[in-house]
Amino acid sequence: KKESMKSTQKIGATLFLIMGFMVMIGSMALIIADWIHNAGSSEEHADGH
Known part of the structure; x- marks a missing residue:
């Protein structure tokens, strides 16, 4: 039973890590897409829209 509990915790930790990476990358x-969009159209639209 202890082994299965360890594996369950490992799976949970791995999923949590993957979720964290996905959120970070997303x-x-x-941010990068917004930055590129703002950098490309900052001169045309000075009001920030």
């Missing part, structure tokens, strides 16, 4: 991609 937010990074959104």
